[in-house]
Amino acid sequence: MSTDIENLFKDKVIGHPAGLFVLFFTEMWERFSFYGMRILLVLFLTAPFASDNPGWDWPREHALSLIGTYASLLYLTPIIGGWIADKITGYRMAVVIGCVIMTLGHAAMALETTFSFYLGLALLVIGTGFFKPNITSVISEMYKGKESKKDGAYTIFYMGVNAGAFFGMMLCGYLAENFGWSWGFGLAGIFMFLGMLQFWLAGSLFGSIGAKPSKVYEVELPQNINEESPEEQEVATDIKLNPFTLFDKILIALSTIGGLLYLFNDPLEKIKDINLLPFEVAGLSGTNFIVLLALVLFLLLLVTRIARYLPVVRDRIIAVSIFGLFTVFFFAFFEQSLGSMTLFARDYTNRELIGSSATIFKIVDALLTTVPLIIITWVLFLLFKKTYTRIGLSNIILALAFVGIWGLVMYRLYDKFINPTLEIDATWFGILNSFFIISLAPLFSKWWESKYNPSAAMKYGLGLILLGLGFAILSYGASDIPSGAKTASVSIIFLILAYLFHTMGELCLSPVGLSYLSKLVPPRMIGFMFGVWYLAIAVGQKAAGTMGGMIDKISEQYSLGTFFLIFTLIPIGVGLLSIVLNPVLKKLMHGVR
Structure with a gap:
């Protein structure tokens, strides 16, 4: 492992190993697809049938109920995905699996049928569970013994998060609102697939880092957690002496089941009039009773465990x-x-902007779009110079993705500039x-x-x-x-x-x-x-x-x-x-x- 880490640090880009920027671009394309699709959900679900760009014409309450459940599940599946990577797949393979599943999810949503839409959401939730916790774990392994550089590494990495979110919402939103929802959903899937390819093809760069399951699930956290003073040893x-008891495990299971029942029943009851909990307790509906019960059981778990320390x-x-x-x-x-x-x-x-207001907005929008893209393209060029002989095909895939991004950005700006008036998406x-x-x-x-x-x-x-x-x-x-x-x-x-x-x-x-x-x-x-x-x-x-x-x-x-x-x-x-x-x-x- 230490040899692989040293090899990674031989080829540096802006003071960090080239492998960090492979992860940077992988995260960028995943966030591009994630945020690009996410921003469309509420607009697609609530768009009227009788419009230039018809959606499903749902009531806002129904749309936001489904979106709330979807967004909530995105933060629950990574707990399972991290465990699977630890025990079975390893971090890098888990990232690839997550990317593939999410690509299929975006493709399913682009079909715009009822079944494919729900299937797409399910696949995105599962794929995120594999991807989200494990790409950061690869960085954690990369910087073992080089903790002083971790803060800088994560600053760079999270710039990739925000760059992906920025361009994903801008371009997927532009295509969806101006050409049709399938275009936006489909574009998210295309860049998710390209991000997966460039990461997979760059695997040789990492050696054994992230390749084998670790005994302990490592979440990237400040390093002082393992420095134990005499007080901490106590x-x-x-x-x-305070392991999880059978009672603790029962409380975990019951509160989890109750929470999941609520998450799924809430949108089903509102959208499809299907009630998984058709009963009342003390004047409370089954849904409200179950969520309150799950909350009470979880608080009981927390309180009883805390009291034993x-x-x-x-x-x-x-x-x-x-x-x-x-x-x-x-x-x-x-x-x-x-x-x-x-x-x-x-x-x-x-x-709607006209005259000088429209002109000013177009100039500001052009600068907001092109300046960050120029900087990121420059980083791509530096990565290409350092790693072309080792991961040339990965770099070519990445370059093709950037050609696509530049083409879409230029087309969008041209479309905006040729119109004397402007309607902001x-x-x-x-x-x-x-x-x-x-x-x-x-x-x-x-x-x-x-x-x-x-x-x-x-x-x-x-x-x-x-x-x-x-x-x-x-x-x-x-x-x-x-x-x-x-x-x-x-x-x-x-x-x-x-x-x-x-x-x-x-x-x-x-x-x-x-x-x-x-x-x-x-x-x-x-x-x-x-x-x-x-x-x-x-x-x-x-x-x-x-x-x-x-x-x-x-x-x-x-x-x-x-x-x-x-x-x-x-x-x-x-x-x-x-x-x-x-x-x-x-x-x-x-x-x-």
Whole structure:
């Protein structure tokens, strides 16, 4: 293994092994396909039959119920996919398997039949389970013994995430909205397939790295989790004496079954009028009873396990659990970008520009599109120079993919420039999050490295408050829309500012979650708490779909401004609570920063 790592570091691109950039481009194409398809879902499902680009004409509540379940499952299957890679396939093969399954999923969705659509979603959920946890594990193995370079490696890697999301939403959205939904779904599948090919053909570059199952599932986390002080050794002894009991395993099984029943029954009941839980308990519907029961059983599991640990471990896990609860709230509101905010862009935003406004937008849009693509193409050229003799065919596939991207970008820009007026695609607003992350991440990184670096609770508080302020801007912009209105012409500036504030909120939270989990949770509990963390995000995703689905009910009874006002007050309230709890959480963390 160490020999393979040294060989990787012989061929460097921008100070990092060439293999990192193979992973960079693999992640970029996977995120291209993932976000490119994701931004289309709510628009396709709710588009009227009688339109130039007909969709399925679903009620918004039905569409967001399905999307919430889909998004939630995307954060549950990686727990299983990571285990399979550890025990059976190895990380690299798991990535290839995930890419192939997701390619088939996109192809199925492009057919636009009812069966193929649901099959496509299922395949994407399964494929993500294989892909998501394991590509980062390859990086973890690559940098063993070179931990000082890991932060830089992950900064580069996550630039690939945002570059893929940026171009995926822009190009898949453009094709879907202007030529038909199948074009958008199909384009996502094409680049997923090309990403898989270039990764598979570059396998020789990695040697044995990621090729064989590891004994321990390695999630990329800060390295201090394995440095045990005398206090931590005492903690480790306590954990060895506290294994999972039969009662614990029963609680895990029952809460999992209950949660999955709710996830599947909610959209089935709303969309197909099929109820898997046709009963009532104490006035509660079967669906509500099961989800509450699953929640109670899970909390019982958490409380009974925490109670069995030494005080230091117990306090730190309580702190992690509180941060997990705040994470649920954050994602429940942040992921409105997938639902209600995309609907707001399509139906309530004035996207038609004329004259100088159209010209300015076209120039800004052209710069936003071409400048990042030029930089990434330059990185491709550097990779090509270093590795052509070793993985020439992989580089050729990658080059073909970039020729395709450049062709689509140039065609899109030409199409926009030849028209004197301009209608901004509703999917265009989705790229703002990626653009703002790329632009603002260096500033926030400097802030976290300075002496003014806030505590974890303060970061959560700031993130939630910024998220709420973004919705406050939308609430103000929608304040003149009358109750029950299905269309309006609100200025695009409100959505742009909302995405800016939401991204700043995300940047406050993004470095906190898994980083603090790794510091606060003893090594032998990392796997369990990692699963809990993904569960928190999954719950937030489902809650986002459920709450976003209330847009019609609330806007008809009150107004759209009131709908976004609710999304303003709750995050700000929870954010202030996080700030108030700062002294308590610091005490529970026992000196961990």
